Amino acid sequence: MTQKKLIVSVYVFVCCVVTAMGQSLKYYNADDFPLIGKMSDDTEGRYARLPLSCKGESKKWVWILGQDTPGLAVRFATNSTAIATKWVTKRNNSMSHMAMVGVKGLDLYVLKSGKWRYVRCARPKGKENEGVIISDMKGEMNEYMLYLPLYDGIETLEIGIEEKAVIRQPQVESPVTERPVICYGTSITQGGCATRPGMAYTNILSRMLNREVVNLGFSGHGHLEYEIAELMTHRNPSVIVMDFISNVSASMLNERIERFMSIIEDKIPGVQILFIEHVPFPLAEFNLKKGEWVEESNEALRKAFRELKKKGYQNLHYLKSEHLLGEDGESTVDGEHFTDLGFDRFAKGIYPVVKKLIRHAER
Amino acid sequence: MTQKKLIVSVYVFVCCVVTAMGQSLKYYNADDFPLIGKMSDDTEGRYARLPLSCKGESKKWVWILGQDTPGLAVRFATNSTAIATKWVTKRNNSMSHMAMVGVKGLDLYVLKSGKWRYVRCARPKGKENEGVIISDMKGEMNEYMLYLPLYDGIETLEIGIEEKAVIRQPQVESPVTERPVICYGTSITQGGCATRPGMAYTNILSRMLNREVVNLGFSGHGHLEYEIAELMTHRNPSVIVMDFISNVSASMLNERIERFMSIIEDKIPGVQILFIEHVPFPLAEFNLKKGEWVEESNEALRKAFRELKKKGYQNLHYLKSEHLLGEDGESTVDGEHFTDLGFDRFAKGIYPVVKKLIRHAER
Structure with missing residues (x-):
């Protein structure tokens, strides 16, 4: 949430009136409300992760996935008893091992006693979607956070409330947007395969820390792309979680890690960097080749970590993954991609470490 | 697993040879291996829950959902390093809030040191499906359990192994099939919305108890159907978990509960019956009407429970749901249907109670 967006006018364009569940609803363009989870505003459309500077530079699929919206969330406040949405997805994606709600749905949370509490999801039908998320609420003025799709992008997004209710800019800065945490990595980092957007581990972590967590996970990638290292320096992150190793071979790691790290260290030397091992996923327990891959990857990561330390890189930390x-x-x-059960465990596992590193960075 | 099926000939019809992932695979008809999770063998096709006697009697959707396969699993043993499947679904179902793997995929577990351990799922593509579940294993003779779809049915099912490997009847009776547990109820009981078949709470409970658990959950139903009460008496269950209340109004409960219970008590008087309250699902926290519905349902359930006790029904138990x-x-x-996180918690919550009631029934 940038300062510019926080002071955006409370006036919002009322684009539509419909009746749903017996209530008259007015729809407001979500573009007029703060958006969290982005490293740069110079994107092709508002709801995207990668800046235009990556367009020619990034590999084709890194760029495409960079238009997906994991980690992005719209913040607003309303006293409406009902909240609805209309949204148009970018690529109308689907995957057999992930619920469509997680792939291209929306997920609403409300701030209660300083904690974010799950309200309900918006279920997608296809490219164009519309639906009442929640109705028959008390009608108190509350702070809301609407998480965007994990494996698709958003072309347009509208928030519907009762005709007589008020929607306004958030009055509370939660999560805190100064010195965000960045999670960099793979399909798992991107949110595969959470049932709904709020259950990607980056989003769980953000709620636990009350801190903006930027999701730089790219399915099938996280190949230590130099332009992504450059992007990480655009804001002043407190912690970078390096969760890439399940997609990176020992030779790729050795070839790219030092330049990747030097881009970060040169521009934001105070950032704390946490390397996370390849988790011992169930598939590796039975598939011997996968098991060897996990062991080799982790051995290469440990070696690279030791060498970076020797070369004088400061603020590097290493988290074992076995539990x-x-x-x-x-x-x-x-056997590989986490369910909500896996993401809940993973987020709780890394939370105390990341929390400590934020304190360390802000000392 | 009935005695008849346990002694089925080890000879199985080899119906197909294909090459996948560089390995020659032979496919065996799963009909030749034991199937757990059924109350009756008199079904329309092998992979179905409701007997033909329900065909005219059950409501249309109870009958249709009765052809779905939640709780059903095929048991076999093999020393193959790879396991594959081909399966044809009945209705090629899909839902936006549940991963297709849970809806119409398959889920493989292996018995290790007396405990069932997750191996991997088979991901569906549509009506006709084929895929290697796991490869590059050690090639030890192991006991396997293949869970069938939660929200679809199976027309045909084949198990593929390496050409030179052996597939045979299971040598261990796990889960124990004598005096099964029955779970009766709603969409949640049926398995909505587990990411994969093994994570429906009835299947988790079966692994925890090492006891066959029959799934009589029917999405949108569980309306105390008398023919389902009759079906419950076909085997000699130890425990019946009554998890129906989220789909039953106070008036429906009052109208039907006594006849429903008398059908059970007349034929299997020793069975232990556990009523479970409507869980305080998140939607009820914000939607006032839903909140009232949950409170009213639970009040009606408590009242019905007390009255049944007064009328002399023995072996009735009641489980509060708040935690x-x-x-x-x-x-x-x-806000209503459980994810793997919810099913894991729910199964762990009811497990000690059901375990105690099994001991009670078998005293």
Whole structure:
């Protein structure tokens, strides 16, 4: 949430009136409300992660996934007893191992006694979507956060409230947007395969920390792309979580890690950087080749970490992964990608470490 | 797993040879291996829950959902390093708030040191499906359990193994099939919205108890259907979990509960019956009408329970629900239907109670 957006006029364009569930609803353009989760405002359309400077530079799929909206959320306040949305997705994506609500739906939370509490999701039908998220509420003025899709993008987004209710700019800065946390990595970082947007671990972590967490996860990638390292320096992050190793081979790591790190360290030397090991996902327990891959990756990561330390890189930290998903083998949908159960465990596992590192960065 | 099926010939019809991931695979008809989770073998096709006697009697959607396969699982043993499947679904169902793997996919578990451990799912593409679930395993002879779809049915099912490997009847009776547990209820009981079949609470409970758990959940129903009460008496269950209240009004409850209970008590008087309250799902926290509905339902259930006790019904038990989903409000996908996180919590919550009641029934 940038200062510019915080002071945007309370006047919003009323674009539509409909009747749903017996209530007259007015729709307001979500563009007029603060958006969290972006590193740069210089994007192709408002609801995107990668800036235009990446357009020629990033690999095709990094750019495409950079138009997806994991980690992005719209903040607003209203006293409406009902909240509805209309949204148009970018690529009308679908995947068999992830609920469509997580892929291209929306997820509403409300601030209660200083904590974000889940209200309900908006279920997608296809490219163009519309629906009442919640109705029959008390009608108190509340702060809301609407999480955007994890594996699709948003072309347009409107928020519907009762005709006589008020929608306004948020009055509370939650999550705190100064010195955000950045999570960089893979499909799992991007949110695969949370049932709904609020359950990606980056979003859980943001609620736990009360801190903006920027999601720079790219399915099938997280290949230490130099332009992404450059992007990380656009704001003044407190912590960067490096959660990329499950997509990076030892040779790719050795080839790219030092330049990647130097881009970050040169511009934001005070940032705390946390490397997270490849989690021991269930597939690796039975598939011997996958098991070897996990061991080799983690060995390469440990070696690279030691060498970076030797070369004088400061503020580097390393988190072992063996207990991050619990011991019962039930945390994933396909032996690799986390379910809500896996994301809940993973977020709770890394939370105390990230919290400590934020304090360290802000000392 | 009935005795008849346990002694089925080890000879199985080899119906197909294909090459996948560089391995030659032979496919075996799953009909030749034991199936758990059914109350009756007199069904329209092998992979169905409701017997033909319900066909004219049950409401249209109870019958249709009765052809879905929640709780059903095929047991086999093999020393193959790879396991594949081909399956044809009945209605090629899809839902936006549930991963397709849970709706119409398959889920493989292996028995390790007496405990069922998750291996991997088979991801569906549509009506006809095929895929390698796991490869590059050690090639030890292991016991396997393949869970069937939660919100669709199976027309045909084949299990693929390496050409030179052996597939055979299970050598261990796990879960124990004598005196099964029955869970009767709603869409949640049926498994909505687990990410994969193994995470429906009835299947988690079965693994925890090492006991066959029959799933008699019917989305949008669980309206105390008398023919379902009759069906429950076909085997000699130890415990019946009555998890229906979220779909039943006070007037429906008062009208139907006594006849429903008398059908059960007349035929299987030793069964222990556990009533579970409407869980305080997140939607009820914000939607005042839903909140009232939950309170009214639970009040009606408590009253009905007390009256049944007064009328001399024995072996009735009542479980309060307030802590069954945890306190953080994060257990559902849509404020009502459980995610894997919700099912994990719910199963762990009811497990000690059901375990005690099994001991009670078997005294």
